[in-house]
Amino acid sequence: MRFALPCVILLYCLGAQAADLETLADQPRWRALLHINPGATLRDRQRSYVDDDDFFLAADGADDPLAELRATRRALAPADAAERCRFPARYRFLAEHLGWNDPAPFAHCADYQEWRAAVHAKRAVLVFPASYLNSPSSMFGHTLMRLDQGDDGAVWLSWAINFGAVTTEQDNSLFYIYRGLAGGYPGRFNLVPYVQKIQQYSNMESRDIWEYTLDLDQSEIDWMIDHLWELKDINFDYYFFDENCSFRLLELVEVARPGSGLLDDLRFAELPVNTVRALDQEGLVTERHYRPSKEQELQALSDRLDAGERALARRLADDPAVAESAAFQAYPEPRRALMARAAYRYVRFVNRKAARTEEVAGRSFALLSLVNRLPPVPEPVPAAKAPPEQGHGSQMLAAAGGQRGADDFGELTYRLTYHDLLDNRRGFLAGAQIQGLGVTLRSTESQAVNLEALDLVSIRSLAPRNEFSKPLSWYVEGGLERAWAGRRRLARYVQGGAGGSWRLGNAQPYLLASARAENNSDFAPLITTGGGAEAGILYHAGRWQWQLSSAGHYFTNDVYRHRSTLAVQYALARQHGLRAEVEREGWRGDGDTEFKLQWRWYFD
DSSP states (O other), X not given: OTTHHHHHHHHHHHHHHHHHHHHHHTOHHHHHHTTOOSSEEXXXXXXXXXXXXXXXXXXXXXXXXHHHHHHHHHXXXXXXXXXXXXXXXXXXXXXXXXXXXXXXXXXXXXHHHHHHHHSOOSEEEEEEEOOOTTSGGGTTOOOEEEEESSSSOOGGGOEEEEEEEOOOTTOOHHHHXXXXXXXXXXXXXXXXXXXXXXXXXXXXXXXXXEEEEEOOOHHHHHXXXXXXXXXXXXXXXXXXXXXXXXHHHHHHHHHHSTTOSTTOSEESOOOHHHHHHHHHHXXXXXXXXXXXXXXXXXXXXXXXXXXXXXXXHHHHXXXXXXXXXXXXXXXXXXXXXXXXXXXXXXXXXXXXXXXXXXXXXXXXXXXXXXXXXXXXXXXXXXXXXXXXXXSOOSEEEEEEEEEETTEEEEEEEEEEEEEOTTSOOTTSXXXXXXXXXXXXXXXXXXXXXXXXXXXXXXXXXXXOBXXXXXXXXXXXXXXXXXXXXXXXXXXEEEEEEEEEEBOBTTEEEEEEEEEEEEEOTTSSSSSEEEEEEEEEEEEEETTXXXXXXXXXXXXXXXXXXXXXXXXXXXXXXTTEEEEEEEEEEEETTEEEEEEEEEEEEEEO
């Protein structure tokens, strides 16, 4: 009987400890450390998002947070445990909750201590490089985290946390999109100097950068850094739409501040701008900073010059000897200084991606010398843009009514993402359109509800040309739409083109050559191809957006089809718009006219 009481106490203690572990396994921070989120994406099964056995200490750790906690406690308990060196954030979690008091828990972890001495921060900043249509991985923008060592703004000493797909040099754009959509790439976190990202995004790709300081204290930042060590060389599944760079950064913030609510909802698509909005809505953004691209800085200089001065600055960039010409000397010194600065900036900008040659270096030095000889002038500052999170929601639902020929119709449209040329452009890249997965259903008096269109993708980049920049305007789109071929019926198509665009005040005319491949049941060939052109003009004035366009294609089976459209949208509010559209679709000797009035609601 004298052993009964100690045994009862031992059994009680073991039971209490087991109960404590069960409670700990449900703690938000433990689940965040395992990347088991309260919300979900399409592939979530209430298990860890980590797709790497090396991350788990229990055989079923990905599915069972309690089993992983028990295995972690056993592995990390010895003072000299190697697993402490792999999982410093897990050790910190257990030490806080189980009362471990080792004064030097990582004394035997030389690699970790060396890394941790180099990677430290007093401030965390979310960085949003704007959309870049010439790269499939960055069409919607990108997000990364910056770790600042101090509060002095010395970002060249900062680290950047980036999550991305592990690709190869052989992957072309189409292959990248396919594998990105299908989860064919592993994704990993990596840590690089932030100046490399500025060079890549702002200087090389001419992307504006928005920086958002986060309301995280020192302890929360340390949690995030320690967990980043645990993720070194660890693979995740990478999906282009949801389990992407933005989703993973929210998981890091959840480790820093568990229970933040950032990951509570179902995520059908996680766009970078939605990540910024989520952090802002949860009160985690304390300030924002706009970093214009080199192209925007050049544009700000160009805008200070009139047409004659821009032409002369362009000649000066090609031949610095123009500075001695009578035409250049006729201008007052302040104007010459602006032209010289614009010419120098242009030479640096257009040669930013190529290896510098002696000829380019000579022109650059001559222009810089000219700038220094002329009196200094205030550096033009690019106008601050509306931050991307203030733009409309990325999804859209629209209801419309109208008439085509003699038939009245009602219409319902849903678009998963993201923005078209007539949507309110506040917070978006001007002249850019990215639409994906849109469906339109139409009902007429004489017919039941029918599929009117299924837009798989529609991307347009109408970048204006000027003396200092000659970008190519282009577009590509594909899906199903109703088109005329003896009768109006659904046709499967892929279409694209390229050309030029220009800016005339608030107007932007454009001209594009185009090609189309179509699968139409009324055409004899399986695939019918055609070529043509599109011309149009965009006009922006306050809340109003206008577009007049006309496009036509001549097909190899001698079918000719054209479509002309006048559309206008008024932004009723940030999330609401009213659009009116008149369209004339014509073919040889005949055609139909359609009018439509549409209310559009945007949401996240």
